[in-house]
Amino acid sequence: MKLIIAYIQPEKLNDVKQALFQADVKKMSVTNSLGCGQQGGYLETYRGVPTEVNLLKKIRLEIAVNDDFVDPTVDAIIRGAETGNIGDGKIFIVDLAECIRIRTREKGKVAIG
Amino acid sequence: MKLIIAYIQPEKLNDVKQALFQADVKKMSVTNSLGCGQQGGYLETYRGVPTEVNLLKKIRLEIAVNDDFVDPTVDAIIRGAETGNIGDGKIFIVDLAECIRIRTREKGKVAIG
Amino acid sequence: MKLIIAYIQPEKLNDVKQALFQADVKKMSVTNSLGCGQQGGYLETYRGVPTEVNLLKKIRLEIAVNDDFVDPTVDAIIRGAETGNIGDGKIFIVDLAECIRIRTREKGKVAIG
Amino acid sequence: MKKVVKCMAVLIMLMPAASPLLAQETAVAPAATIQPINVVWTLVAAFLVFFMQAGFAMVETGFTRAKNAGNIVMKNMYDFAVGSIVFFILGYGLMFGDSIGGLLGGSKFFLSSASPGSPDGLWQYAFWLFQCVFAATAATIVSGAMAERTKFVTYLIYSMVISAVIYPISGHWIWGGGWLSNLGFVDFAGSTVVHSVGGWAAMMGSIFLGARIGKYGPDGRPRAIPGHSIPLAALGVFILWFGWFGFNPGSTTSGENLSIGFIAVNTNLAAAAGALAAMATIWIKSGKPDVSMSLNGALAGLVAITAGCASVSPLSSIFIGLIAGIVVVLSVELFDFVFKIDDPVGAISVHGVCGALGTLLVGVFAEAPYAGEGINGLLYGGGFRLLGIQALGVLSVFAWTVVTTGILFLILKRTIGLRVSKSEELRGLDIEEHGMESYSGFQIFTNQ
Amino acid sequence: MKKVVKCMAVLIMLMPAASPLLAQETAVAPAATIQPINVVWTLVAAFLVFFMQAGFAMVETGFTRAKNAGNIVMKNMYDFAVGSIVFFILGYGLMFGDSIGGLLGGSKFFLSSASPGSPDGLWQYAFWLFQCVFAATAATIVSGAMAERTKFVTYLIYSMVISAVIYPISGHWIWGGGWLSNLGFVDFAGSTVVHSVGGWAAMMGSIFLGARIGKYGPDGRPRAIPGHSIPLAALGVFILWFGWFGFNPGSTTSGENLSIGFIAVNTNLAAAAGALAAMATIWIKSGKPDVSMSLNGALAGLVAITAGCASVSPLSSIFIGLIAGIVVVLSVELFDFVFKIDDPVGAISVHGVCGALGTLLVGVFAEAPYAGEGINGLLYGGGFRLLGIQALGVLSVFAWTVVTTGILFLILKRTIGLRVSKSEELRGLDIEEHGMESYSGFQIFTNQ
Amino acid sequence: MKKVVKCMAVLIMLMPAASPLLAQETAVAPAATIQPINVVWTLVAAFLVFFMQAGFAMVETGFTRAKNAGNIVMKNMYDFAVGSIVFFILGYGLMFGDSIGGLLGGSKFFLSSASPGSPDGLWQYAFWLFQCVFAATAATIVSGAMAERTKFVTYLIYSMVISAVIYPISGHWIWGGGWLSNLGFVDFAGSTVVHSVGGWAAMMGSIFLGARIGKYGPDGRPRAIPGHSIPLAALGVFILWFGWFGFNPGSTTSGENLSIGFIAVNTNLAAAAGALAAMATIWIKSGKPDVSMSLNGALAGLVAITAGCASVSPLSSIFIGLIAGIVVVLSVELFDFVFKIDDPVGAISVHGVCGALGTLLVGVFAEAPYAGEGINGLLYGGGFRLLGIQALGVLSVFAWTVVTTGILFLILKRTIGLRVSKSEELRGLDIEEHGMESYSGFQIFTNQ
Ligand SMILES: Nc1ncnc2c1ncn2[C@@H]1O[C@H](COP(=O)(O)OP(=O)(O)O)[C@@H](O)[C@H]1O
Ligand SMILES: Nc1ncnc2c1ncn2[C@@H]1O[C@H](COP(=O)(O)OP(=O)(O)O)[C@@H](O)[C@H]1O
Ligand SMILES: Nc1ncnc2c1ncn2[C@@H]1O[C@H](COP(=O)(O)OP(=O)(O)O)[C@@H](O)[C@H]1O
Numbered sequence A, B, C: 001m002k003l004i005i006a007y008i009q010p011e012k013l014n015d016v017k018q019a020l021f022q023a024d025v026k027k028m029s030v031t032n033s034l035g036c037g038q039q040g041g042y043l044e045t046y047r048g049v050p051t052e053v054n055l056l057k058k059i060r061l062e063i064a065v066n067d068d069f070v071d072p073t074v075d076a077i078i079r080g081a082e083t084g085n086i087g088d089g090k091i092f093i094v095d096l097a098e099c100i101r102i103r104t105r106e107k108g109k110v111a112i113g
Numbered sequence D, E, F: 001m002k003k004v005v006k007c008m009a010v011l012i013m014l015m016p017a018a019s020p021l022l023a024q025e026t027a028v029a030p031a032a033t034i035q036p037i038n039v040v041w042t043l044v045a046a047f048l049v050f051f052m053q054a055g056f057a058m059v060e061t062g063f064t065r066a067k068n069a070g071n072i073v074m075k076n077m078y079d080f081a082v083g084s085i086v087f088f089i090l091g092y093g094l095m096f097g098d099s100i101g102g103l104l105g106g107s108k109f110f111l112s113s114a115s116p117g118s119p120d121g122l123w124q125y126a127f128w129l130f131q132c133v134f135a136a137t138a139a140t141i142v143s144g145a146m147a148e149r150t151k152f153v154t155y156l157i158y159s160m161v162i163s164a165v166i167y168p169i170s171g172h173w174i175w176g177g178g179w180l181s182n183l184g185f186v187d188f189a190g191s192t193v194v195h196s197v198g199g200w201a202a203m204m205g206s207i208f209l210g211a212r213i214g215k216y217g218p219d220g221r222p223r224a225i226p227g228h229s230i231p232l233a234a235l236g237v238f239i240l241w242f243g244w245f246g247f248n249p250g251s252t253t254s255g256e257n258l259s260i261g262f263i264a265v266n267t268n269l270a271a272a273a274g275a276l277a278a279m280a281t282i283w284i285k286s287g288k289p290d291v292s293m294s295l296n297g298a299l300a301g302l303v304a305i306t307a308g309c310a311s312v313s314p315l316s317s318i319f320i321g322l323i324a325g326i327v328v329v330l331s332v333e334l335f336d337f338v339f340k341i342d343d344p345v346g347a348i349s350v351h352g353v354c355g356a357l358g359t360l361l362v363g364v365f366a367e368a369p370y371a372g373e374g375i376n377g378l379l380y381g382g383g384f385r386l387l388g389i390q391a392l393g394v395l396s397v398f399a400w401t402v403v404t405t406g407i408l409f410l411i412l413k414r415t416i417g418l419r420v421s422k423s424e425e426l427r428g429l430d431i432e433e434h435g436m437e438s439y440s441g442f443q444i445f446t447n448q
Helices: A010-022 A067-081 B010-022 B067-081 C010-022 C067-081 D005-028 D031-062 D066-096 D119-145 D152-175 D179-183 D191-209 D230-247 D260-286 D291-308 D314-338 D347-365 D385-414 D422-427 D429-434 E005-028 E031-062 E066-096 E119-145 E152-175 E179-183 E191-209 E230-247 E260-286 E291-308 E314-338 E347-365 E385-414 E422-427 E429-434 F005-028 F031-062 F066-096 F119-145 F152-175 F179-183 F191-209 F230-247 F260-286 F291-308 F314-338 F347-365 F385-414 F422-427 F429-434
Strands: A002-008 A028-036 A042-046 A049-053 A056-065 A089-095 A098-101 B002-008 B028-036 B042-046 B049-053 B056-065 B089-095 B098-101 C002-008 C028-036 C042-046 C049-053 C056-065 C089-095 C098-101
Touching (some): A010 A028, A010 A056, A067 A089, A089 C089, B002 B067, B010 B028, B010 B056, B056 B067, D031 E230, D066 E260, D179 D385, D230 F230, D260 D314, D260 F066, D347 D385, E031 E066, E066 F230, E119 F260, E152 E179, E152 E191, E191 E347, F152 F179, F152 F429, F230 F291
Antiparallel strands (some): A028 C028, C002 C056
């Protein structure tokens, strides 16, 4: 089992969700995040003072999947999030030692989906 | 050492906190999260337009524990969060390679608690 | 590759960012978090009712780095966040199985930086 | 004109002070030139009092949690909407109709006393609007104390009954030519008529409802449930203070009555003093100038001066404000720690307790030069006479409100129910009762 | 004075009802004592109507998303700023200048009719201010319907044109001595003159813009895009309701005209009834008392009573409010589900549809004792005559507004463009058009 | 009546323009019928000016960070509460008491000039309230510039001193019959008396405090610290604009004075022009129509027209507004980039600089038909005479305020301290000074 963590542009969340649904990945968790990446930030002005904003708004996805679902999930995220521009985001994959469904106390593979 | 990530219903946070305290787990980190799971979302209406909300509000807990604390922690979370309904949440466990307390630079087991 | 998760005091974020930049770590993700740690919380009063606040505001950093960057990154975080007081925060390190840049689909070491 | 008892009472009350002027005016100027300024003044004041609804909505929203914000504003809007309609149909007649034994009015339903064909007939409309916004104020006070756990539909029914029946009847006793006014009871702008009625109804509602989940720990100790927007609450207090300049000076329902000047000054000074005293009190007790209690202090001063604003000197107004500011803090703590009645916004203490207090203090601070000939409080040689009458009025209205709203809430509890389910309360009334969130897009810890 | 047509029209209209009084006054009191109360009343009313700008800003901000909040308030502030200047230069003259064939005014540009040297000259200033805030109201209605996707600079140009030309010309027909007023068309405070013009312009703007991204699914079904702050929206509605007490009663532009009392009462009752009816309707249809639709209901009642507030009885006002409250809900759904015109705040239904509705209902509910001798609607023996004139007025103004704003938006679309780019819309207009965020520090899901 | 110098000054000033009317009125109508309209007008205006406190609170809250929001509203509420009490005790007497050598007043403490027994005695109350809300305006301006880092208790002491002593004394010079008024200095509604005093005090406070942590980078370059709620800031500006209709036209303290019409028009046009000019200026300079600077522009126009609103034509008002709108942007940047004085809300530029500017521009744009016989500015044949007197007044008040508030802040700094500790400032004044958060439940990045 793997835990997939993805950072994407906020406005792409709907597209990514669609792509994941099509790939039959229907469970996920979403948080707000600020990110610093290759997209160096941009210049805002406030009251005439130029300000470099280098923590950009991002969406953080966390998706736990069984091993055979890793590639489809990654592909779906890329499909939904890619625009070709800097700032499109990144995907991190971590080994998942265990997964437990609270309601049923099921563990492992069956609990994930 | 393990990193336990749990998604629970927001209104169960207090119960889970109590259960964890009783299990002598007193350190944790909490974030807001939106989740998509088996609980398929629900129907809201706004200005007469029915809207399917499928990102539900959840609380994300992150708790780093030594290995012998994993089971008591998981049990405590389940005790606090379980109602038997869909949406009760899920627990993910990840191996923790290292843990460092910033103040003392202590590492490993002693740093966790 | 490692995923470094750090909890720090909100007011130290700028210092930590500076320290990381000096250590040539320029990518990171930041979220808000509430934390329970050794810093036991503090007493607020609201309308004359004393209230123990035991979920304190923290900043959560997530930084994916190549293995040779782990120590410099940890050092930089400590340098920026340390005040010597309880509540300074904690660093957790998790193995990172894979890293993918969405824009280019690059994987692994090259994708991280 | 002779039916406009409140207005009359005011005129009579102020006569001794202002009479040389008023008499003269009435003699010299033709009646026709007198009316417009009174109608304009009364309407402008009514508009300001209407605006207090926005103040209540903001205070109550600000002092409660984000997950119930939409529900609170709905309650504030609909007690006014319902109240306007039923006060038109029934309430006004019970309050200002021809008195049946000094107990209630029996005519003027559907505003039948007004007509577009004569100056007096036209004046009745303006007077009705002024009274209507007062009735709605009494009703809306309750929403704060019952916030975050009351069923919406139950609240609508409650607000209908208070505006149609409960408020008008005790109001009749004092402003409608009823028995209390005949005794010489002084409540110029409604510390008792409006605020105490609202405050005691709030108390009964809160008792019948019980405390919000999480308000009292297993040990019975109260916990703070902080409000979600102090800026909106502060805005609400500013709006209320602003509206009070219609509430008190407007209660002359006469712009010719030059007393409106000192009534406005008294109103302002009492509010300022109330704010200062409450801040000082909570600062001493808890070590910090608590914002929400300080805001309550300004309101406490305003409520307290409402009864006596046309009967006391500016200096006395400062004292009344100071006393109210101290009392409101002690009272909030009394209800919270001792009686364990959960009142999220402090409505019982601000409106009930300080309304009663302010009414009693008229019996202490009233002075003939302001109050009218022969009307003196304890400190100005009037002895205990006025104080006694004031106490009688306070107690009568307390008894009336507690009994009637008690019966009302009991019936509602037994029938459609007062309170939402536990899970609705936890998830928030906005989602459960109205199917939406008030702060869409914002990340909010809804576990609070 | 004879040029102040609106005021005159009003006086004449109300004469029969109030004339014994007014005549008498005019006879007895010297002219000099009459003026101040009228100037004071008109100014105070104008201030209240000005404050409605804040109400619109809050309603529109509250009903849209956080990422566009700064842009909305800018539009609300600048349509007023631009409108004030161009109405001073051009608009007022087109509306109230000497009539050219009953179609438009041709003098009084740069407020040249006013002068500081005489009472009448001074009065003109007050009258101008009152008219200026009305013009700005019509302009600002549109910002809500075009919210979250319109280019800022385009919006500035649109608001310049509507305040300078489009609103004043149809306004001239009705209030400036133009052809509709000569026919006996009744629109006392502007259901048609102000609200319908704004509402139909909003409709055209919304059509030319197209719906917001995400508003309609691939299946064409509408989706909810919830507003980000219900408390601010509710505050806005309270402010609007408050301001409407200037809008309607103030439209006498005379404080001596004692009809202001029943006009205020009618305004209040229709708003209350509108709120109740809309809540009931949406409750029945969707199972929940939707907050945002309920707030729209109060506004619908207010818009609908605006035309007839000086012509109908309080009881009729309640009926007008009830009808408007039901219609506004149906209309919102019609535009949303059937016409698929994306109107984030319901401006078309509230102002356009209920403005027209209210104007027509004058032809049903008008009663001579209120409206003036011989002016009776369908229910009071007047037959279809008045209703016919009202319908003619409604249609003429609809046609005028749809055609002129249609041309305007077409030109704007073809030249500088109406709409921001897709990515600007997604990221939010605050960042893209103004370079900042409205809620700095708050965590907001900007993907919504 | 002869002691009411400001009012008198106004009457005299306006006499030439309106005198045929006024004289006539006074002759024909009995005195008793004149008073009510003046009292009503003055009170309504005072209420509007009071409401500006809410406007200041919202603007200052909106333009600062969420972690200090409660602290800001407390400062706004308590400078008014403290100010009301001390102005009652001391300030009013120093300002309007019998003049001691044209420098300060020496009677009327505790409002002893008022009494409930006569029309004039009653009038004094209304006049006091109007003056009291003005004094509080001057005090509250400062809270914005000192926001986010000032100790609460220090702020309370400062606000006591300014309302009790500093503001009243320079006010006496101009409105209390002091030396500047005798020279013919024109400051009708207080560009200098109120706004400049507040603005210069704000400047001194900001200098003594130093900049907020993080405002200036290690390279000395300013950084933006964005406000946390643009909608509340915009609401505040709308409320201020609304309140200004009490501030300026109300300064006639006479509803009979028909000049109130053009004063209101001037006020509105200058605000609109100021908003437009500021937006255009910042748009050109930074490429975007910055919201917060645009909002400042409307306020700049309002402040600038305050001195001359009764002395210039509507067209001149537009020019004054335009100039102020440009100047405010340049001034904000001057203080921010060059002087490096950290003023979170732009109070120094809006109130200090534009207050002085507006006062000087009276000497340029004043015209006899509006200003009164013989009062002409540079452009209308008056030469440099008036401009010279205006400059003298501006400089005198600048010197007075800078010196006295300088001493005050120095003493406060040396004794109880001006500024909170570094960690308090970082964590936010709400938690540290008041023990609570203003937006409980919301997730906010408090590192900002
Ligand atoms: N090494 C990293 N550690 C943590 N988060 C990262 C890292 N690299 C990127 N991110 C996250 O991913 C987001 C997008 O990264 P970015 O570098 O802009 O994309 P790109 O892959 O196009 O260079 C960042 O804003 C940040 O939140
Ligand atoms: N595979 C997953 N990956 C990431 N988050 C998940 C996953 N499954 C569940 N979650 C999180 O857990 C929450 C509860 O899951 P849910 O499926 O509703 O519970 P149940 O176990 O009763 O089916 C979800 O809202 C989501 O936030
Ligand atoms: N075991 C843990 N699991 C999860 N989060 C932790 C853990 N220990 C600490 N934290 C996070 O780190 C923050 C700082 O920890 P704290 O104990 O106060 O620091 P210290 O190391 O000085 O004792 C906490 O508020 C919490 O968010």
